[in-house]
Amino acid sequence: MKDLSLERFNGNPGASDRGTGSNNLILKTRDLLCGYGSSFRVGPISIELERGEVLIVLGPNGAGKTTFLKTVLGLLKPLSGGIDLLTKKIGYVPQREAFPDFPLTVFEYVSLPLMIKEKGLSRKEVSIRVFELLSLVGLKEKANAKVVWLSGGQFRRLTIARSLVGNPDLILLDEPLTFLDLASQREVVEILGILKDRGVSQVVVTHDINPLFSVGDKALFVGNRVVFGKIDDVLREDLLEEVYGEKVIVIEHQGRKCLIHADHHRPHGNFSYFGRRFPDG
Amino acid sequence: MDNVFAVLSSSFARKAILVAFLAGGSISILGAFLNIKGANFLGAALAHTIFSAGALAYLLGLPVFPVAFFSAITVSFLSYFLALREGGTVERTSGLLFTFTMALGILFVSLMKRYDPSVMALLFGDILTAGTEDIVASLITAVLTFVGFVLLWRKMVIIFQDREFARVIGIKVVLIEVAFLSVLSLASVSFIKGIGALLFFAFLFSPPATSSILCRGLSCYFISSLITGIVASVSGTVLSFVFDIPSGPAIVLILMLFYFSAWIFNYLKGLRSQRG
Numbered sequence: 440m441k442d443l444s445l446e447r448f449n450g451n452p453g454a455s456d457r458g459t460g461s462n463n464l465i466l467k468t469r470d471l472l473c474g475y476g477s478s479f480r481v482g483p484i485s486i487e488l489e490r491g492e493v494l495i496v497l498g499p500n501g502a503g504k505t506t507f508l509k510t511v512l513g514l515l516k517p518l519s520g521g522i523d524l525l526t527k528k529i530g531y532v533p534q535r536e537a538f539p540d541f542p543l544t545v546f547e548y549v550s551l552p553l554m555i556k557e558k559g560l561s562r563k564e565v566s567i568r569v570f571e572l573l574s575l576v577g578l579k580e581k582a583n584a585k586v587v588w589l590s591g592g593q594f595r596r597l598t599i600a601r602s603l604v605g606n607p608d609l610i611l612l613d614e615p616l617t618f619l620d621l622a623s624q625r626e627v628v629e630i631l632g633i634l635k636d637r638g639v640s641q642v643v644v645t646h647d648i649n650p651l652f653s654v655g656d657k658a659l660f661v662g663n664r665v666v667f668g669k670i671d672d673v674l675r676e677d678l679l680e681e682v683y684g685e686k687v688i689v690i691e692h693q694g695r696k697c698l699i700h701a702d703h704h705r706p707h708g709n710f711s712y713f714g715r716r717f718p719d720g
Numbered sequence: 721m722d723n724v725f726a727v728l729s730s731s732f733a734r735k736a737i738l739v740a741f742l743a744g745g746s747i748s749i750l751g752a753f754l755n756i757k758g759a760n761f762l763g764a765a766l767a768h769t770i771f772s773a774g775a776l777a778y779l780l781g782l783p784v785f786p787v788a789f790f791s792a793i794t795v796s797f798l799s800y801f802l803a804l805r806e807g808g809t810v811e812r813t814s815g816l817l818f819t820f821t822m823a824l825g826i827l828f829v830s831l832m833k834r835y836d837p838s839v840m841a842l843l844f845g846d847i848l849t850a851g852t853e854d855i856v857a858s859l860i861t862a863v864l865t866f867v868g869f870v871l872l873w874r875k876m877v878i879i880f881q882d883r884e885f886a887r888v889i890g891i892k893v894v895l896i897e898v899a900f901l902s903v904l905s906l907a908s909v910s911f912i913k914g915i916g917a918l919l920f921f922a923f924l925f926s927p928p929a930t931s932s933i934l935c936r937g938l939s940c941y942f943i944s945s946l947i948t949g950i951v952a953s954v955s956g957t958v959l960s961f962v963f964d965i966p967s968g969p970a971i972v973l974i975l976m977l978f979y980f981s982a983w984i985f986n987y988l989k990g991l992r993s994q995r996g
Contacts, residue, residue, distance in 0.1 A: 541928075542936055544937040551938075
């Protein structure tokens with residue numbers, strides 16, 4: 440099968456666009472098999488994502504969620520199958536970026552990639568653009584602070600601001616909520632909602648879908664079985680049990696869904712979300 | 721003061737000060753990038769590689785510069801790209817190669833039939849013997865360092881901070897890494913005869929460490945590293961002439977003075993802001 444991931448680097452997105460037959464489509468994978476040689480493989484994965492849609496990639500630890508994301512980004516070569524990436528304007532929020540332990544301000548963290556992606560901007564234009572992005576993620580007041588002074592949640596919001604340089608049509612976020620407290624999770628999800636409203640498509644890799652129900656449109660389950668579809672269609676207990684190999688319960692409260700492990704009495708059961716999402720319960 | 725002017729009037733002293741100026745400026749800028757990458761130990765590996773390569777060259781009667789440059793390129797590329805491939809840190813691979821090259825150096829020295837002071841000079845340097853060739857090599861390295869810095873500093877900061885992100889935004893990551901490692905290797909060879917392996921490492925490490933304490937942003941960080949490196953190297957060299965002491969220790973002591981001064985300044989500043 441033709442490897443369409445190469446077309447992105449050859450700057451020929453139009454050719455892929457014609458092949459899909461949909462102007463709204465921004466990302467499509469066809470029987471995509473990704474991994475590291477014969478030692479680790481995930482797929483085949485076939486998905487379609489339209490402009491403004493949010494795809495949640497979910498699955499157990501080590502299932503290959505990040506591998507899928509890196510393959511879409513072009514950081515890993517697909518083992519087989521094809522990727523139609525119908526934009527060159529892509530943003531990326533990495534999974535575990537360490538705090539820079541050298542002098543680097545919040546402003547510089549965003550302005551450096553901005554000046555590389557959007558060449559020819561004057562100093563004033565750079566400043567305006569950076570402050571726009573920092574305002575979006577609520578860090579305008581921290582512009583002159585050292586990055587290392589930020590909290591974990593603030594730093595995660597900063598990485599999202601950085602991913603927005605170049606006005607991307609599609610952002611790929613790898614575990615954007617990991618290690619964040621509930622308030623910080625809510626702030627990040629709110630930002631993702633704003634971006635969705637602005638028509639920015641998103642692929643969000645996570646091990647916990649619960650905080651993301653409000654923004655997610657489609658879900659891709661990667662695990663013992665690969666499942667893709669609209670969230671409401673695929674969020675079924677039988678499918679989840681096949682993906683995770685464990686019993687998972689889908690509960691609904693005030694129109695919102697939540698996944699919890701079937702074994703309620705486990706010490707690390709997924710009840711922490713009740714406090715925030717279901718204050719009455 | 722008269723002593724200083726007397727020193728500056730001699731030709732060999734002016735040459736030594738020029739080499740110190742170029743070495744202090746160039747190596748401190750290269751070290752600032754290594755500090756961002758968190759790979760300062762690569763400097764130690766390179767310094768001791770030059771020592772072992774020099775010993776091998778003297779042992780076999782080969783020209784030192786090509787042997788040393790080839791060895792430096794090999795070790796810097798191996799340290800860096802092996803770490804990327806194996807998913808480890810550059811510090812780990814540099815540490816392994818550092819001990820390996822140091823062992824090779826000692827082995828080569830033990831095989832020499834007679835003691836050659838030129839080999840030991842590679843460890844401690846001899847800036848007073850800087851000749852025209854050394855000045856030309858230093859100038860070429862300094863020009864490459866500063867041209868590369870002016871053209872690529874933003875991209876290099878992003879690469880050394882987050883390599884994957886750099887690839888995603890379209891930076892030619894491997895090309896720039898190869899260019900940086902090549903200039904770093906060239907610097908280790910060009911300057912090591914004058915300043916020695918130990919001082920080479922000190923210049924890579926101390927100015928960025930001092931600037932990291934003092935600065936909040938990148939402009940301050942790079943400018944402060946540059947100034948710290950140049951002032952320490954030039955003043956240390958002049959003091960060594962005036963007081964007739966070895967230049968290497970004089971420079972290192974001044975670098976450490978800067979570091980502790982920065983630390984105390986930062987501490988007092990913190991105390992004042994707490995009270996305010």
